[in-house]
Amino acid sequence: MEVKNLKKYYKDVKAVDGISFNVEEGSIFALLGPNGAGKTTTVEILEGLRKKDSGEIKLFGETVDDIPKEMKKRIGVQLQKSAFFSHLTVRETLSLFRELYGRGYRVREILEMVHLVDKEKSLVKNLSGGQLQRLALGVALINDPELIFLDEPTTGLDPQARRMVWGIIKDLKSKGKTIFLTTHYMEEAEYLADVVCIIDHGKIVEMGGPEEIIRRSGLKTVIEMETIEDFVVKGAEKLDANKYRLIVNEPERVLPEILKSGKVSNVMIRKPNLEDVFLKLTGHSLRD
Known part of the structure; x- marks a missing residue:
C-alpha cells in the first residue's frame, strides 16, 4: 500500500492533512493517534468506506479511487464494532460469509485459526466478548485476504484474550499477510508492529520502528x-x-x-x- 498526500477536510476541520506513508508487503503497520487525530477517517478512506478530498492511494500497485470489486476480494476488514445474526451459530456465520465471497479458507481452517473450534455450534448471542472479537477476526480472514485491516481488534478484552488475539496476528504475519492495525493499547503496537505511524491533528508527527522511535525521542x-x-x-x-x-x-x-x-x-x-x-x-x- 502507498499513500501520498492524503487529505480530507470537514468544513474548517483538517481531519487528514496531507499524510504520506508506505505499508510493506508482509508487514504489520500500526496507525496511532489520540481521539480526533484523524486516525478513523484515514482508515475508513483506505477501506473504501469514505471518500478522500485529494491525494493518491495505491493498493497492490494500482492507483485506486473506488476499490474495484475484484480487489475487495483481496482485502479483509475487522471493524471496531461488528454486528452478526445473533441466532446463527459460529459455524453458520462463517459459512455465510464464505458463500458471499465465493472463495477463501474452509470454515474448519478459520475455526482453528481463531481458536473457536470448541464454539462452532454455539449461538453468536452466547459468545463472550473475546469470542466475538475472534469471530469478527475470522470473518475478516474467511476470504484469505492479502491485506487485512484490524481496527482496534482487542478493545475491551481481558489480558488473556488480548494475548490470544496477538498470537493470531503474529501467525497471520508469518503467513505473509500484510496487516494495517489501529489500537488503543500502546503495548500492543510496540509488541506487534514493524512500523508505527503516529498522527495528531491530521498530520504525521512520527513514524518508524518502535525501538527506532523511542531512540529518536531522546527520552x-x-x-x-x-x-x-x-x-x-x-x-x-x-x-x-x-x-x-x-x-x-x-x-x-x-x-x-x-x-x-x-x-x-x-x-x-x-x-x-x-x-x-x-x-x-x-x-x-x-x-x-
Whole structure:
C-alpha cells in the first residue's frame, strides 16, 4: 500500500492533512493517534468506506479511487464494532460469509485459526466478548485476504484474550499477510508492529520502528511514583488518584527532592516505552 498526500477536510476541520506513508508487503503497520487525530477517517478512506478530498492511494500497485470489486476480494476488514445474526451459530456465520465471497479458507481452517473450534455450534448471542472479537477476526480472514485491516481488534478484552488475539496476528504475519492495525493499547503496537505511524491533528508527527522511535525521542528515564496526601509532583503526569509519571533526562537531580519530601510511598525507575514517546509528541495518552 502507498499513500501520498492524503487529505480530507470537514468544513474548517483538517481531519487528514496531507499524510504520506508506505505499508510493506508482509508487514504489520500500526496507525496511532489520540481521539480526533484523524486516525478513523484515514482508515475508513483506505477501506473504501469514505471518500478522500485529494491525494493518491495505491493498493497492490494500482492507483485506486473506488476499490474495484475484484480487489475487495483481496482485502479483509475487522471493524471496531461488528454486528452478526445473533441466532446463527459460529459455524453458520462463517459459512455465510464464505458463500458471499465465493472463495477463501474452509470454515474448519478459520475455526482453528481463531481458536473457536470448541464454539462452532454455539449461538453468536452466547459468545463472550473475546469470542466475538475472534469471530469478527475470522470473518475478516474467511476470504484469505492479502491485506487485512484490524481496527482496534482487542478493545475491551481481558489480558488473556488480548494475548490470544496477538498470537493470531503474529501467525497471520508469518503467513505473509500484510496487516494495517489501529489500537488503543500502546503495548500492543510496540509488541506487534514493524512500523508505527503516529498522527495528531491530521498530520504525521512520527513514524518508524518502535525501538527506532523511542531512540529518536531522546527520552532517557521514566520515574513512576505513588504519593500520599496531596503531594503534587512538578512536571509529572497524573496517572491515577495518587500515581504520577515523570519523564526526565537526569533522574539523579530529581529523585533526591522527591524522596526528601517524605510523601512518596513507591518509586519505580524504568526505560522509556512507546507510550512515553506518544505522550511527549501529542500531549495525550493514547486512551485520552
